[in-house]
Amino acid sequence: MNDMMATMTANAEATMSAPKMTARDVKVFYGEKQALNGVSIDVHSDLVTAFIGPSGCGKSTFLRCLNRMNDTIETARMEGNIELEGHNIYAPDMDVVQLRARVGMVFQKPNPFPKSIFENVAYGPRIHGLSSTKAELDTIVEQSLVRAGLWNEVKDRLQDSGTALSGGQQQRLCIARAIAVDPEVILMDEPCSALDPIATAKIEELIDDLRGRYAIVIVTHNMQQAARVSQRTAFFHLGTLVEYGDTAEIFTNPREQRTKDYITGRFG
Ligand SMILES: Nc1ncnc2c1ncn2[C@@H]1O[C@H](COP(=O)(O)OP(=O)(O)OP(=O)(O)O)[C@@H](O)[C@H]1O
Numbered sequence: 001m002n003d004m005m006a007t008m009t010a011n012a013e014a015t016m017s018a019p020k021m022t023a024r025d026v027k028v029f030y031g032e033k034q035a036l037n038g039v040s041i042d043v044h045s046d047l048v049t050a051f052i053g054p055s056g057c058g059k060s061t062f063l064r065c066l067n068r069m070n071d072t073i074e075t076a077r078m079e080g081n082i083e084l085e086g087h088n089i090y091a092p093d094m095d096v097v098q099l100r101a102r103v104g105m106v107f108q109k110p111n112p113f114p115k116s117i118f119e120n121v122a123y124g125p126r127i128h129g130l131s132s133t134k135a136e137l138d139t140i141v142e143q144s145l146v147r148a149g150l151w152n153e154v155k156d157r158l159q160d161s162g163t164a165l166s167g168g169q170q171q172r173l174c175i176a177r178a179i180a181v182d183p184e185v186i187l188m189d190e191p192c193s194a195l196d197p198i199a200t201a202k203i204e205e206l207i208d209d210l211r212g213r214y215a216i217v218i219v220t221h222n223m224q225q226a227a228r229v230s231q232r233t234a235f236f237h238l239g240t241l242v243e244y245g246d247t248a249e250i251f252t253n254p255r256e257q258r259t260k261d262y263i264t265g266r267f268g
Helices: 005-013 059-065 094-101 117-127 134-147 168-180 197-210 222-229 247-252 257-263
Strands: 022-032 033-043 048-052 076-084 103-106 183-187 215-219 230-237 240-246
Touching: 005 094, 005 117, 048 059, 048 183, 048 222, 059 076, 059 183, 059 215, 076 094, 076 240, 094 103, 103 168, 117 168, 117 230, 134 168, 168 197, 183 240, 197 215, 197 222, 215 222, 222 247, 230 257, 240 257, 247 257
Parallel strands: 048 215, 048 230, 103 183, 183 215
Antiparallel strands: 022 033, 022 076, 230 240
């Protein structure tokens, strides 16, 4: 394929669906200190988007803007515009609890509630009124655990504590918990950094299985992981989005020298 055709294919792929989320000129300050310098990005529904970059470049800060988790940090202040399906998520009438159900989050360290496996998954659907009978709730719990690739391992011990599972199982339980409230976007902040290679491989497979059903955004320190699981990659450096594009392009033919230096291990 010649260069022009390759570009046209990439562009056609990028425009195949309207973006699920758009961010424009997002700036974040912690007190006086500016952590993001005006980030603009589109997140597509049917793709996995990876955020990469050296420690402290602002990946997690930006991820947290996408479901207003930064609201919980007293010193944090955000400027710019972020929309979910065309609605400003920072508008005064936005219900933040609803927003965080639509844009779910999985954290670096698995954080199940100190409750049963069943309750971990059932809690969200119950408080969001997604089921009216016990049978409906059972179905949601089962489907969520199936989708998170955990059902076969836990179906006979749903009343055991979620915290008694292995680290990798706990992380899949947290993914099931996010899935249970029927989100549109799932944000994952270094979801494998506390896991061993086998548990990591399972989460990566799971991300691939979930692609297409949810827009997935993953922050990762691991460039191989970004290359394996994502179709779009955003490279951040010192609070700036340096380059954003097709993952294969970013890793084989980056436009910016700073991206090239980072992916070839010259810094970071
Ligand atoms: N709660 C906070 N209060 C003050 N400064 C913060 C806070 N969280 C992050 N920062 C600062 O904002 C900048 C960006 O941090 P952020 O955690 O978003 O980077 P990151 O790229 O996700 O880093 P890492 O890969 O190490 O997690 C850093 O300089 C960091 O020290």
